[in-house]
Amino acid sequence: MSDISDVPQQAWWRTAVIYEVYVRSFADGDGDGVGDLAGLRERLPHLRDLGVDAIWLTPFFRSPMVDGGYDVSDYRDVDPSLGSLADFDAMLAAAHALDLRVIIDVVPNHTSSQHAWFTQALQELPGGPARARYHFHPATTDGEPPNDWESVFGGPAWTRTADGEWYLHLFDPAQPDLNWDNPDVRVEFEGVLRFWLDRGVDGFRIDVAHGMVKAAGYPAAGLTGQIGLLGRRVLPYFDQDGVHEIHKAWRKILDSYPGQRMAVAEAWASTPQRLARYTAPDELHQAFNFEFLQADWGDPAAVRASIDSCLHAAGSVGAPATWVLSNHDVRRHVTRLGSLERANAAALLMLALPGSAYLYQGDELGLPEVLDLPADARQDPVWFRSGGTDPGRDGCRVPLPWESEAPAYGFSATGASWLPQPPAWAALARDRSSTVDLYRAALALRRRLTGPLRWHESPDGVLDFARDGFRCIVNLSPEPVALPDGAEVALASRPIDGSTVPADATVWIFARTARSS
Structure with missing residues (x-):
């Protein structure tokens, strides 16, 4: 490494x-x-x-x-x-x-089920080289899917083909999973x-x-609601x-x-x-x-x-x-x-x-x-x-x-x-x-932000941190909170009225205030 x-x-x-x-x-x-x-x-x-x-x-x-x-x-x-x-x-x-x-x-x-590899896989017999590029698996003895894996889009992650094999799709059946061991x-x-x-x-x-x-051997997840x-x-x-x-x-x-x-x-x-x-x-x-x-x-x-x-x-x-x-x-x-x-x-x-x-x-x-x-x-x-x-x-x-x-x-x-x-x-x-x-203003000012994040002590519901160049105060409480004395606001997500940060607002303050606090 x-x-x-x-x-x-x-x-x-x-x-x-x-x-x-x-x-x-x-x-x-x-x-x-x-x-x-x-x-x-x-x-x-x-x-x-x-x-x-x-x-x-x-x-x-x-x-x-x-x-x-x-x-x-x-x-x-x-x-x-x-x-x-x-x-x-x-x-x-x-x-x-x-x-x-x-x-x-x-x-x-995964690919599309209309990808040339998958259409070729469906045309060949089970066990063929084209099927080895995907996850094809024989049915269990009772005809059920190989395991209990679930699709991100809902339902089982396996679909049965016309010849009785199952193929894996962690998303839609039109999106068969590739076999990255191949x-x-x-x-x-x-x-x-x-x-x-x-x-x-x-x-x-x-x-x-x-x-x-x-996972090798396709082990069962052993639970429902996997996604x-x-x-x-x-x-x-x-x-x-x-x-x-x-x-x-x-x-x-x-x-x-x-x-x-x-x-x-x-x-x-x-x-x-x-x-x-x-x-x-x-x-x-x-x-x-x-x-x-x-x-x-x-x-x-x-x-x-x-x-x-x-x-x-x-x-x-x-x-x-x-x-x-x-x-x-x-x-x-x-x-x-x-x-x-x-x-x-x-x-x-x-x-x-x-x-x-x-x-x-x-x-x-x-x-x-x-x-x-x-x-x-x-x-x-x-x-x-x-x-x-x-x-x-x-x-x-x-x-x-x-x-x-x-x-x-x-x-x-x-x-x-x-x-x-x-x-x-x-x-x-x-x-x-x-x-x-x-x-636009935030992206322009962001180029002036440098250095690591340093947290300030703050009231409940408020996040307050500084970086070289600016200080950021985020008010997540339902009430306004006071700005630091002499704060020079560079940018605010809501209009600043007086010397407080409104509820549900973020302000950026220029560096000289951050250093003096």
């Missing part, structure tokens, strides 16, 4: 703010109602002006779109609904010209990484980075130790390219220490801190504990902490936290923390979750697998409102939208400037 001192301390990814683009919902360039690479290219100046360092694109590869592109049928081509390889190259060149780095999603846990799989994905690195991408977000290796334990305990199909050998091999590939290429893990682990293993100096560069995302905002002590545990665990391996409040898989934090005021306070807190931060498209617009999508419009397999009892993730994926009066609020020139946009989008687009300005 490399020594921590070998990790470049000034690498761009250590402090970057990265903006997630859910490509199908960001901007529609050809008017068919589905966001695409051409539409993204047209809107890149917004992201440059916002002040982010990089963008992360959700999958744009060829796909039947059963799971919004996370069911990939060809990892080396662009889905026609989203553009072409030429469109990707043009978008990448335009982003780089604006000093925006580009990270793309790679989906190594050398063909490892060689193929090393080639996929190099294909996109050669085109100039700056890194990868590794989907289900914790799930690629399954509710995701991130709370090691399961026989998640966070197995063998995944780390894969990530070490990928780190060598990334390090062989110039320009500080990087990778961030979507990894659910039972402890911060297990999560930190994914960011050891010879593995990946970042791992999302879902503990912070899930922290109870009504319990300031829990928020502080999540911050401290992440900073400690990441620091133990020399990695940056990696913060996130929303993404394409969770309810938007405006809705989750109960108000735009509280969401903006959380955003300023996150952006004041040491490390790297991820924004989800629409955070800077103050978008809430769309809760009332009609049943016939929903497309998430979670909705279908649950029989309509789980609304799934469509509500955070509704196409963005760019303009209040334009067709589809500026998302598409024709007024088409693959998910219906609510009437409230018009007001959000019209009133967006204040929230956008807040994010």
Whole structure:
């Protein structure tokens, strides 16, 4: 293992703010109602002006779109609904010209059931080499699945084929899991990484980075409700130790390219220490801190504990902490936290923390979750697998409102939208400037924040910390709290009236006040 001192301390990814683009919902360039690479290219100046360092694109590869592109049928081509390889190259060149780095999603846990490998596997007899690339298994003597493993999307994680074998899918049946013990799989994905690195991408977000290796012998989990334990305990199909050998091999590939290429893990682990293993100096560069995302905002002590545990665990391996409040898989934090005021306070807190931060498209617009999508419009397999009892993730994926009066609020020139946009989008687009300005100001000031976090003593319900350059006070109590004497407020999530911090507000104070307190 490399020594921590070998990790470049000034690498761009250590402090970057990265903006997630859910490509199908960001901007529609050809008017068919589905966001695409051409539409993204047209809107890149917004992201440059916002002040982010990089963008992360959700999958744009060829796909039947059963799971919004996370069911990939060809990892080396662009889905026609989203553009072409030429469109990707043009978008990448335009982003780089604006000093925006580009990270793309790679989906190594599973393919689409329409991937050439899987269609070949279904055509051959049990025990054939194509089936060895996936997890095929004979039925038990009573015809039942091989074990009790559960799908993240609900129901069993096994589907029976016409010849009586079962195949594993930790997500939808249209997403069969790959067998990472098979050398063909490892060689193929090393080639996929190099294909996109050669085109100039700056890194990868590794989907289900914790799930690629399954426990030998397919042991039973021994309990129901397994997915509710995701991130709370090691399961026989998640966070197995063998995944780390894969990530070490990928780190060598990334390090062989110039320009500080990087990778961030979507990894659910039972402890911060297990999560930190994914960011050891010879593995990946970042791992999302879902503990912070899930922290109870009504319990300031829990928020502080999540911050401290992440900073400690990441620091133990020399990695940056990696913060996130929303993404394409969770309810938007405006809705989750109960108000735009509280969401903006959380955003300023996150952006004041040491490390790297991820924004989800629409955070800077103050978008809430769309809760009332009609049943016939929903497309998430979670909705279908649950029989309509789980609304799934469509509500955070509704196409963005760019303009209040334009067709589809500026998302598409024709007024088409693959998910219906609510009437409230018009007001959000019209009133967006204040929230956008807040994010823009925070991202500009954030570049002046340096050094470690140092906590100050504070009243109940208040988080108060300093870094070299600024002090951050977060008031999570229901009552205003006093600012330090002589405080010079640099930025506030809500207007400051007099010398107090309102409830559900975060303020940044210039350094000279932090040092004098």
